[in-house]
Amino acid sequence: MSHPPIQPAKTTGNALLLILFGCVGLVVGFGTLVHLAHGFAAQGETPIWFWFAVALIWLAAWILVGRLSTFPANDDFAGRLIETSVPLIFGATILFLWEVITVGAGVPKVLLPAPSDIGSRFASSLPILEADFVQTVLRAVVPGWMVGSLSGFLIALVCDRVPFLARGLIPIGNFISALPMIGVAPIMVMWFGFDWQSKVAIVVIMTFFPALVNSIAGLQASGELERDLMRSYGAGFTPTFWKLRLPSAMPFLFNALKINSTLAMIGAIVAEFFGTPIVGMGFRISTEVGRSDLDMVWAEIALAAVTGSLFYGLLVLAERSVTFWHPSYRGR
Amino acid sequence: MMIEPAPHRPSGFGRRFINAAVAGHFLPVCVVVLVLVCGWYFAAFFMNRAVVLTLMGDDAHPSLSQLIWATLNSERPLLPAPHQILAELQRTVLDVSVTSRRSLVFHAEVTLETTLIGFAIGSCAGVLLAVGIVHSRVLQKALMPWIIASQTVPILAIAPIVVVVLGNIGITGTLPKALISAYLCFFPVTIGMTKGLASPDLMLIDLMQTFHASRRQTFWKLRFPASVPFLFASLKVAIAISLVGAIVAELPTGAQAGLGARLLSGSYYGQTIQIWAALFAAATLAAVVVFAVGLIERVTLAGMGSRR
Numbered sequence: 225m226s227h228p229p230i231q232p233a234k235t236t237g238n239a240l241l242l243i244l245f246g247c248v249g250l251v252v253g254f255g256t257l258v259h260l261a262h263g264f265a266a267q268g269e270t271p272i273w274f275w276f277a278v279a280l281i282w283l284a285a286w287i288l289v290g291r292l293s294t295f296p297a298n299d300d301f302a303g304r305l306i307e308t309s310v311p312l313i314f315g316a317t318i319l320f321l322w323e324v325i326t327v328g329a330g331v332p333k334v335l336l337p338a339p340s341d342i343g344s345r346f347a348s349s350l351p352i353l354e355a356d357f358v359q360t361v362l363r364a365v366v367p368g369w370m371v372g373s374l375s376g377f378l379i380a381l382v383c384d385r386v387p388f389l390a391r392g393l394i395p396i397g398n399f400i401s402a403l404p405m406i407g408v409a410p411i412m413v414m415w416f417g418f419d420w421q422s423k424v425a426i427v428v429i430m431t432f433f434p435a436l437v438n439s440i441a442g443l444q445a446s447g448e449l450e451r452d453l454m455r456s457y458g459a460g461f462t463p464t465f466w467k468l469r470l471p472s473a474m475p476f477l478f479n480a481l482k483i484n485s486t487l488a489m490i491g492a493i494v495a496e497f498f499g500t501p502i503v504g505m506g507f508r509i510s511t512e513v514g515r516s517d518l519d520m521v522w523a524e525i526a527l528a529a530v531t532g533s534l535f536y537g538l539l540v541l542a543e544r545s546v547t548f549w550h551p552s553y554r555g556r
Numbered sequence: 557m558m559i560e561p562a563p564h565r566p567s568g569f570g571r572r573f574i575n576a577a578v579a580g581h582f583l584p585v586c587v588v589v590l591v592l593v594c595g596w597y598f599a600a601f602f603m604n605r606a607v608v609l610t611l612m613g614d615d616a617h618p619s620l621s622q623l624i625w626a627t628l629n630s631e632r633p634l635l636p637a638p639h640q641i642l643a644e645l646q647r648t649v650l651d652v653s654v655t656s657r658r659s660l661v662f663h664a665e666v667t668l669e670t671t672l673i674g675f676a677i678g679s680c681a682g683v684l685l686a687v688g689i690v691h692s693r694v695l696q697k698a699l700m701p702w703i704i705a706s707q708t709v710p711i712l713a714i715a716p717i718v719v720v721v722l723g724n725i726g727i728t729g730t731l732p733k734a735l736i737s738a739y740l741c742f743f744p745v746t747i748g749m750t751k752g753l754a755s756p757d758l759m760l761i762d763l764m765q766t767f768h769a770s771r772r773q774t775f776w777k778l779r780f781p782a783s784v785p786f787l788f789a790s791l792k793v794a795i796a797i798s799l800v801g802a803i804v805a806e807l808p809t810g811a812q813a814g815l816g817a818r819l820l821s822g823s824y825y826g827q828t829i830q831i832w833a834a835l836f837a838a839a840t841l842a843a844v845v846v847f848a849v850g851l852i853e854r855v856t857l858a859g860m861g862s863r864r
Binding site for chain 1: 580581584585586587588589634693694696697698699700701702705707708709710711712714717720721724725792793796799800803804807815816819820822823826828831832834835838839842843846
């Protein structure tokens, strides 16, 4: 660009002001209405004007999000600020509506508990949640995910050296990736017992084939020209692998790791439906549903959601730092 | 070349077939499958040996061939041999009437129904979301991060509550299960379709503008046709996970009907052969539905004038 962007400082300032005032206004509005809703719920009757107020503030949030997402952000900081604030405001609005409607309209708890109920239940049963977290995530998901992904990668390395094996395994791997692998859960429980060993086995089986298929594709990703260049440098298999082929396989490997992170969580939790010791996230969900104790179920789901998102988020961060050279990250 | 062409066969069908088998995927796949089956028999022998020996008692000293026969045909094996699974499949698919509850076809049909309804709901929702996201910056900025975040949540973990909660308000039967399938399969469709609708070149969109085409015309004449290959690629993924959703959704309903129920009741009563037969049926079902979507894809794309 030859000319400087027009009024960059003012745009950032405007965006900041809009976000600041909008958020303060929304927080005050949300807080007041939630407080009112709880008051009315205690009295047993919610007046009609309350719902008008809810609709009004919903409209305000909608307009704010609309203004923000069409805001002419011509510098990096303002753009990033808007990128993060828009979904946050949207999420907060959803949470607010959920709370106000469940409390104000008196939705029965067996149907849908209010976020505040879930939150207080979460805070009051931290020891149980911690035990479940340790059992399901630390003992089953993480080891299974590591072993499954690593063994998929290692078999892909073997396939890379033996093309015949690769040609045989790729169609089978693709086919198995489309199968409902979760079905082996009862078998694994039968073989390896009720404890975490069977969950690790299921997670390994579920994560192996995505890792294999993606790793094979990744190892073939480096271009013919680059390989020729390495050959002209006199580089053998090992230097070519470390300096060219592994780095260019990284986007594929991270893709597999990300897919596997969700698969591993699903595998471990669903496997617990088929039998567990009396601890674990899947166990808690299935028993508390049976007892109609939906607060606890939702607290457990919140824990699973936060864990899953953190897991994924960490992988995205690692991916950015490892594959910073990739076109999809350049220029950011 | 492995085999010289026979001079009296100018078409060379056999030679082409063998060449294709060696160079393509056919022979390698066969070899890998063969190795897997052999490994399976070995595993069945070693895993079932202990159980069989205890059943025979301490003073029995079976010969090796007796032992092999016993391990590969035991009543409740730890790992059934492939021929036992095939026999069970034959018993529950061919020898029983289709409407009987003991027929695997009956259960597969229950699961298939859930899968297809969920797939229909989920992919329609996915396409609508994608259309909204492509046309509205607000939706794109506010919704897209949450759609991606929704996938990091182990959604299948919510399956039991959805079924139980909807049961509480009187919605039972296929719909709650289908909703779980739908929730699972909307995501790939949304992502693929958003990519597809945004795939036309800037030049082509400019061209539509120079034609003074309206947004609606640009959508139907440019964006939608361009997105169809993307749509089918996602539909194939979507229907496979829709089946997974249907199977898991059948677990909390108390093992009434469906392949998931067969898995669960098999695991309750230690019927390993039944579990494996249900697994094979699920695998076959997955292959059939994915193949069906692929077939529709081919016909549609050919009808739209695609060369592939």
